[in-house]
Amino acid sequence: MTIRVMLVDDQVLLRTGFSMVLAAQPDMEVVAEAGDGVEALQVLAATAVDVVLMDVRMPKLDGVEATARICARPDAPKVLILTTFDLDEYAFSGLKAGASGFMLKDVPPGELLAAIRSVHSGDAVVAPSTTRRLLDRFAPMLPNTAQEPGSDRLQRLTDREREVMLLVAQGLSNGEIAARLVLSEATVKTHVGRILTKLDLRDRVQVVVLAYETGLVRAGGHG
Known part of the structure; x- marks a missing residue:
């Protein structure tokens, strides 16, 4: 089965780099791209996608709000948050919004590909220990x-x-x-x-x- 991936990032060069890595995989296909959250929602309305690689800091509509809207849809694709920093409050908000995990933007290609496959299969979580460190830091923000x-x-x-x-x-x-x-x-x-x-x-x-x-x-x- 081919994993249909969508890239959402306001940096064209970054999307191009990820696209080249994914296109070389026999089980993956980049079926859509978007430069901000608004465009991502519009494209998703007309395109079947399995996994969304979602940047968080974008114009018009940030990745956290876009993730929340995507995950609220029936048969929603899985969302992987892309972040610049290991412990980023945006990544925390993305997990709260329904993302299946997050990756650093400078992640080695092999780890990125493994993460996409894991999230798609629903079998594993992306860096659970990192997720736990993130929650340890931002848990005080959680309600009583x-x-x-x-x-x-x-x-x-x-x-x-x-x-x-x-x-x-x-x-x-x-x-x-x-x-x-x-x-x-x-x-x-x-x-x-x-x-x-x-x-x-x-x-x-x-x-x-x-x-x-x-x-x-x-x-x-x-x-």
Whole structure:
């Protein structure tokens, strides 16, 4: 299956560079480009896209708001935020808006391609440890979780699923969780799938965000 990618960035040279890297892959195709969020939404209305590479700082409509509008659509494509800095409040806002992860703009080509494939498959999260560092830094911006309705959602989980969710939120991969809990990796993957379904989440990044919002994980701590 060919992964249909859209590039959204106000820097033409950067889009051209990414496009060249992606075009060389047998399983990827750049089907659309846009220079700002407004144009991205217009193009998406008429183009089938699987993964959007989204810059955050753009004129007219920034990448965070564009991401929120895209992710609110039925059958929305996955969104990967592109940021200049490792710990960027824009990337945090992008994750809150529904992005599946974020990458640095100077990411090595191999890592970018792996991230696109991972996000497309829904199997993994982009740099969960980096996502966790980001949340540790910006978690104080989250609302007081004591009255958060999201905490009630966790009651839907079994004790084992809650345990797996906590480890996902700490940035562990399926393999690392399997080793920690003495389970097979396939079993962990099944648990993660059930967590996503029960909590109505799109991917592992949203698991991490919800874990912080509900207080399952505290900033700088392990829950």
